[in-house]
Amino acid sequence: MGKLIDDFNSYREKMNEKILAADNKVMKRIYSVDTLTYQDGALSSKTKEMLGLATSMVLRCDDCVKYHLGKCYDLGVTTAEVFEIFSVANLVGGTIVIPHTRRAVEYWEELLNQ
Template identity: 45%
Template sequence: MSKNYRAEGAEIDKRVGALFKAAPAPMKPYSQLVSAVSGDGALSGKVKELMALSISIAIRCEDCIVFHLRAALKHSATRAEVIEAISVAIEMGGGPSVVYGGRALEALDAFAE
């Protein structure tokens, strides 16, 4: 039985939103950092989100995987691009990244439904 990744994404948004309200002083500069680095530059926003997805898999952050996969898809990342990003994570993270890469693939398929 696969997870409900759409609901999980909404829960992540809710928790992050609550943190922004509870701790605006540190979260405002963090938000500015995210805005400064996530837009198109020498690398496209899509490439940056795919990079963030790979890192999320390699560091084994389940919520980060959902967050950055969803963002990559919003940037029109294709299934093939996501699978290559998962492969890079496996190269860098070894066996544990295989397990978390499987989670990312499961989430990709769930978002595609």
């Protein structure tokens, strides 16, 4: 894997372990709801991850964007689909989303080249 991917995944895993080790009921439930939300239902998990990516871009959360890009990659989302997601996010979020799109493209390219 590339450095961006390794750094992101290592940090996320380390910090999630610390958060969950605190044994806080609310935090555990939030994590559980997050996991349940992205399972197949009326919408496929692939569609839900694409929605997660678009909304994360609009919210300008780079960590969330990286997470959803990784899940989209794992679920077989194509580069063409990713750029359509970017299009929607930039339309809805405005030009302030462009810097996040740049970083998202960099991360997507690293995913593709792993």
